[in-house]
Each structure stands twice: as C-alpha cells, then as structure tokens.
Amino acid sequence: MAEYGLIGKTLSHSFSKPIHEQLGGYSYELLPMEPKELDRFLTEKKFRAVNVTIPYKETVIPYCDELDAHAAAIGAVNTIVNENGRLIGHNTDFAGMMALVRAVGAQVQGAHVLILGSGGTCKTASAVMRSLGAASITVASRSNKPGTVSYEQAQSLSQIQIIVNASPAGMFPNNAEENFPLSHFKQLQTVIDVVYNPIKTNLVLDAQSRGIPAIGGLLMLVAQAKYAADYFLSKTLPEEQIDAVYESLIKEKKNLVLCGMPMSGKTTIGKRLANMMNRRFVDLDDEIVKRENKSIPEIFDEAGEAGFRKIEAEVVREWAKENGCLISCGGGTVLSQANVRALLQNGEICLIDRPLSLLSVGEGRPLAKSMAEVSALYDARMPVYRACCTFSVTNDADLSAVCKKIEEKFYETACTKRAES
Ligand SMILES: Nc1ncnc2c1ncn2[C@@H]1O[C@H](COP(=O)(O)OP(=O)(O)O)[C@@H](O)[C@H]1O
Ligand SMILES: O=C(O)C1=C[C@@H](OP(=O)(O)O)[C@@H](O)[C@H](O)C1
Ligand SMILES: [Mg+2]
Known part of the structure; x- marks a missing residue:
C-alpha cells in the first residue's frame, strides 16, 4: 500500500516525490492512473493521504466526504486525507499560489489581471486574485468558453497590469513554444507562470528581458506541497521549509x-x-x-x-x-x-x-x-x-x-x- 503519493494521469516529469520526501521524511510514490483505476483507488481507500493533479482535481470531488472552504469555493481538490475511511478534500494550490504572488511582489489590490487558460488552475488563480482585491479579472481561453475572451482579444486589453499563465503553454516537452506576446501591455507590472518545467518558460524570460518582475511555478509547487504535508502529518511545518526545499531543488535541477x-x-x-x-x-x-x-x-x-x-x-x-x-x-x-x-x-x-x-x-x-x-x-x-x-x-x-x-x-x-x- 502506498501511504502517501500523487495521483494523476502522466506523472513522469513530476518533482513532487523529492519535494515531499525532503519536507516530511515519509516515502511518497508517483501513482499514474487511468480514470477506471482512479475509481477503484478512491473506493478502496488504501492510502493515508494523496495529492491530486491533472486531470483529476475535479473528478475526485464526488469521492470526498468533506471539502475544506478553499476546495469547495474553487471547485478543485489537490489534497485528500483519509481520516479513518472518511476522505477529506483540501485545496493547497490556493495557498501555494499566494506564496508565488508574495514572492514576486505583485500588487494585486486594484490591479487589472489577465489569466491565460481557463482550466482548473485558472479557478485557483481567479480565487487568489479575487481575494487579494483585483479590480478586474479577464480570462483568455482557446476554447471560446462563455465568459472568456480569445487570445487575440486579450492582446488589446491595454490596461492589464498582471498576467498569470494558468495554461500548459511552454511546458515540457513544448519548451520552444512561442510565448504569449507581451509588447502591447504598456501597464504590465508582473508576470506569473504556473509552469515549473522548464524552471523559466519563454513567457518568464520574455518578461524579465523587458525588466518586468516575473516568476515561474516551482515555488508554488513547493509551497502547495508544504501545505499538503501539513495536512498529511496533522502538524504545521515551518514556513521556512518552503524556501529551503525550493533552493535545494533549484540547485539540483x-x-x-x-x-x-x-x-x-x-x-x-x-x-x-x-x-x-x-x-x-x-x-x-x-x-x-x-x-x-x-x-x-x-x-x-x-x-x-x-x-x-x-x-x-x-x-x-x-x-x-x-x-x-x-x-x-x-x-x-x-x-x-x-x-x-x-x-x-x-x-x-x-x-x-x-x-x-x-x-x-x-x-x-x-x-x-x-x-x-x-x-x-x-x-x-x-x-x-x-x-x-x-x-x-x-x-x-x-x-x-x-x-x-x-x-x-x-x-x-x-x-x-x-x-x-
Ligand atoms: N586553467 C587552465 N590551466 C591549464 N590549462 C588549461 C586551463 N584552461 C584551459 N586549459 C587548456 O586549454 C586547452 C583547451 O581547452 P578545452 O577545454 O578544449 O577548451 P574549449 O572546450 O573551451 O574549446 C586544453 O588543452 C586545456 O587543458
Ligand atoms: O567557436 C566556434 O564557433 C566553434 C567552436 C568549437 O567548440 P570549442 O569552443 O569547444 O572549440 C566548435 O563548436 C566549432 O568548431 C565552432
Ligand atoms: Mg570544447
């Protein structure tokens, strides 16, 4: 039985195993699974706690007996704790993204925010930006989802001050993909990219070359893992662990x-x-x-x-x-x-x-x-x-x-x- 681990579809490039093992000292397994296996896994409940990643953050919700406030409000679960057969769903991506926003020094209060991508991570990014008092949040999607704008329309939003990439654009193995162009955004103050492989996407490098503070998603990955480990272990690990694990990971990677x-x-x-x-x-x-x-x-x-x-x-x-x-x-x-x-x-x-x-x-x-x-x-x-x-x-x-x-x-x-x- 895997006591702790990560469930998702393709996990070969995940960094979660070394992060969790360094954070909590427990062994942590990558558990790639197809939807059918997911059903059995969550019904059999032979685990103490797991993290959840793409594409199952919403799929797991009906299996949870209880959701915490962030998970319920966002509609996505990234951490499930098995408390004597009761599955409690948490969302620590929210706190992870907060850590990222703080680290890059983004001034969200009163800012006009553009989120690229309308999937699960967009929900977390919107919740974070809303809670920090963004003046407006526009979501750009390629799929014409209601309430979103196209990438072309997004280009003309000259008032945008913060861009958050919540899509897999530029992610391994598509590292060379051209990034969303930044030249139109004269008010741009901060760029945040949730992608952590590569460590700096072309979007982050482009922003930095324009002198705009930008950050990739690795710190968010470590921070959400720390908050998940808190739930796994029923204790609060020191916040400094986030920087320590992040730096050791950066040195290694x-x-x-x-x-x-x-x-x-x-x-x-x-x-x-x-x-x-x-x-x-x-x-x-x-x-x-x-x-x-x-x-x-x-x-x-x-x-x-x-x-x-x-x-x-x-x-x-x-x-x-x-x-x-x-x-x-x-x-x-x-x-x-x-x-x-x-x-x-x-x-x-x-x-x-x-x-x-x-x-x-x-x-x-x-x-x-x-x-x-x-x-x-x-x-x-x-x-x-x-x-x-x-x-x-x-x-x-x-x-x-x-x-x-x-x-x-x-x-x-x-x-x-x-x-x-
Ligand atoms: N600090 C050094 N002391 C002694 N020899 C050196 C030093 N740095 C370089 N060399 C020598 O210079 C030569 C060229 O080195 P090489 O590593 O092939 O260079 P490069 O790959 O940059 O073209 C080698 O013979 C190497 O031993
Ligand atoms: O300077 C260059 O343009 C080149 C340097 C060579 O490598 P070294 O710098 O290792 O000699 C090699 O890539 C090729 O001959 C071209
Ligand atoms: Mg050489």
Missing part, C-alpha cells in the same frame, strides 16, 4: 552551462566540474559528433558553418530541456539568441573568461585556425558572451581553483530565489 572562446577551457573544466559536482556531463560538440557520426571539421566541410549551426541548434534544444546537467557549449553556441533563450530556461550560463594572451590555436576548430583569427573572434564575441552570461569566472589559475570558483558562484549567486524573480 538547474543546469550549469559553460560558454566562452574556443580553447578557453569549457570542455576540460566541464568534465572535471561535472565530476566534482556529481552531475551528468554534456559537451555539445561531442553530442553533435555522435549524432552526425562525423568530426566537426568534416561537418564544416560538407555543410558549411550554416549547416553546423543548424545541427548545433537542434542539439541545444534537446539538452536544454534536461535538468541537473553540466553543459559545455561550443564557442559559437551562445551567439544565437534562440540558443541562449533555450539554455536559460533551465540553466545558468557561466562565461569562462580566459584572457586572450592565454588562448592558443586548437586542433579541429575550423573558425580559429590562426592567432589572427582567434584575436578577431575574441573582439567580436566577448561582448556577446558577457551579455548572455549569468556570471563569469576568469580562467587564469590552475584548473581545480577555477572549478571551485565556478561551483561557488553557481550556488551562491545563481541559485537563490531572488534570481528567479
């Missing part, structure tokens, strides 16, 4: 991406650091070579630089979706804004800043065959590297000192909650 000049040490440092940090090591050039079964100079000879960049972009798309990796780029990878954006969804980019005087001509590098070429590349590329990186480390010391410095900076500056909003 974020990719560390190394960029920089050819011969700056990306591959060498990457291998060593991945070992030190116990991370999966991915060298994008190696992945390209493996995929094409050709060396890099052969690819350049046959397909030109444009052909190489096309393959490189596809390999970036694939690996940028992963979590917890150490990714060493090729020297030209981050010259493409689309590649940078993909890598920033789940990662922090570190520039390996190796002074020009320490760079040399390397083998198998078609674009850096002479020192004159290296020097010209250096002048052209360093500003681009500096602009795209989250932090940089000078590589002019011995390798182990440089690796240590990168690890420290990654954890200290790149993985804090502040970096997400």
Whole structure:
C-alpha cells in the first residue's frame, strides 16, 4: 500500500516525490492512473493521504466526504486525507499560489489581471486574485468558453497590469513554444507562470528581458506541497521549509552551462566540474559528433558553418530541456539568441573568461585556425558572451581553483530565489 503519493494521469516529469520526501521524511510514490483505476483507488481507500493533479482535481470531488472552504469555493481538490475511511478534500494550490504572488511582489489590490487558460488552475488563480482585491479579472481561453475572451482579444486589453499563465503553454516537452506576446501591455507590472518545467518558460524570460518582475511555478509547487504535508502529518511545518526545499531543488535541477572562446577551457573544466559536482556531463560538440557520426571539421566541410549551426541548434534544444546537467557549449553556441533563450530556461550560463594572451590555436576548430583569427573572434564575441552570461569566472589559475570558483558562484549567486524573480 502506498501511504502517501500523487495521483494523476502522466506523472513522469513530476518533482513532487523529492519535494515531499525532503519536507516530511515519509516515502511518497508517483501513482499514474487511468480514470477506471482512479475509481477503484478512491473506493478502496488504501492510502493515508494523496495529492491530486491533472486531470483529476475535479473528478475526485464526488469521492470526498468533506471539502475544506478553499476546495469547495474553487471547485478543485489537490489534497485528500483519509481520516479513518472518511476522505477529506483540501485545496493547497490556493495557498501555494499566494506564496508565488508574495514572492514576486505583485500588487494585486486594484490591479487589472489577465489569466491565460481557463482550466482548473485558472479557478485557483481567479480565487487568489479575487481575494487579494483585483479590480478586474479577464480570462483568455482557446476554447471560446462563455465568459472568456480569445487570445487575440486579450492582446488589446491595454490596461492589464498582471498576467498569470494558468495554461500548459511552454511546458515540457513544448519548451520552444512561442510565448504569449507581451509588447502591447504598456501597464504590465508582473508576470506569473504556473509552469515549473522548464524552471523559466519563454513567457518568464520574455518578461524579465523587458525588466518586468516575473516568476515561474516551482515555488508554488513547493509551497502547495508544504501545505499538503501539513495536512498529511496533522502538524504545521515551518514556513521556512518552503524556501529551503525550493533552493535545494533549484540547485539540483538547474543546469550549469559553460560558454566562452574556443580553447578557453569549457570542455576540460566541464568534465572535471561535472565530476566534482556529481552531475551528468554534456559537451555539445561531442553530442553533435555522435549524432552526425562525423568530426566537426568534416561537418564544416560538407555543410558549411550554416549547416553546423543548424545541427548545433537542434542539439541545444534537446539538452536544454534536461535538468541537473553540466553543459559545455561550443564557442559559437551562445551567439544565437534562440540558443541562449533555450539554455536559460533551465540553466545558468557561466562565461569562462580566459584572457586572450592565454588562448592558443586548437586542433579541429575550423573558425580559429590562426592567432589572427582567434584575436578577431575574441573582439567580436566577448561582448556577446558577457551579455548572455549569468556570471563569469576568469580562467587564469590552475584548473581545480577555477572549478571551485565556478561551483561557488553557481550556488551562491545563481541559485537563490531572488534570481528567479
Ligand atoms: N586553467 C587552465 N590551466 C591549464 N590549462 C588549461 C586551463 N584552461 C584551459 N586549459 C587548456 O586549454 C586547452 C583547451 O581547452 P578545452 O577545454 O578544449 O577548451 P574549449 O572546450 O573551451 O574549446 C586544453 O588543452 C586545456 O587543458
Ligand atoms: O567557436 C566556434 O564557433 C566553434 C567552436 C568549437 O567548440 P570549442 O569552443 O569547444 O572549440 C566548435 O563548436 C566549432 O568548431 C565552432
Ligand atoms: Mg570544447
């Protein structure tokens, strides 16, 4: 019998297991099930408490003997506690979203709010925004539901100050999906995205690049889990647990991406650091070579630089979706804004800043065959590297000192909650 767990349809990418195990010390199982199995599961009641996710948050309501006030008002249940055979339904998404709103510093009182998506999460978002005194709440949906506007109509709502994405747009595996355009919203103050995989969707990255505070859904996931764990254990865990679990999850899940000049040490440092940090090591050039079964100079000879960049972009798309990796780029990878954006969804980019005087001509590098070429590349590329990186480390010391410095900076500056909003 699974004592605690998560019921839903497809759960392979859920982070709930490590979150709950860290929060409450109990074992927590992912329990994917079809509707037929759900009926048996909730009738047999062989569990102590479970969380509920898509698409069952409304389906489970008739099985509950009692609902708490939030669950009843919202019409969705994400936590069920089995109290001696009586199933009590709670909604801790409400408190989870409150935590997200607080963390990003949204001023909801008197604000005009646009919610993207009209499913279950929209109900929670509306309830939160209403309770915080929003002046108006408009819901945009693709399905012409009564009381909603289309995405096209939503574009003309120039008074909108807060946008909440409550739809699965941009969610894994559709990370590259174009986000809802933000350029029309001149009054926009805050963007909240409930999607937590990737850690930053294109919507969050777009808002942040416009200087608009924005936050992804990971903190909400952790916060709702903490409030669910309170019900599971019949006690109130400290609020600080939310930040602690969030930060440890971010540290584990974020990719560390190394960029920089050819011969700056990306591959060498990457291998060593991945070992030190116990991370999966991915060298994008190696992945390209493996995929094409050709060396890099052969690819350049046959397909030109444009052909190489096309393959490189596809390999970036694939690996940028992963979590917890150490990714060493090729020297030209981050010259493409689309590649940078993909890598920033789940990662922090570190520039390996190796002074020009320490760079040399390397083998198998078609674009850096002479020192004159290296020097010209250096002048052209360093500003681009500096602009795209989250932090940089000078590589002019011995390798182990440089690796240590990168690890420290990654954890200290790149993985804090502040970096997400
Ligand atoms: N801090 C360092 N100390 C000594 N050698 C270094 C250092 N950084 C880089 N190198 C050397 O520079 C060369 C190029 O490194 P590499 O990792 O292949 O660069 P990249 O992947 O950035 O093109 C390797 O021979 C590596 O050992
Ligand atoms: O600078 C570049 O444009 C390139 C750098 C190489 O990687 P390294 O930086 O690891 O040498 C490799 O991706 C390819 O030759 C193109
Ligand atoms: Mg390399």
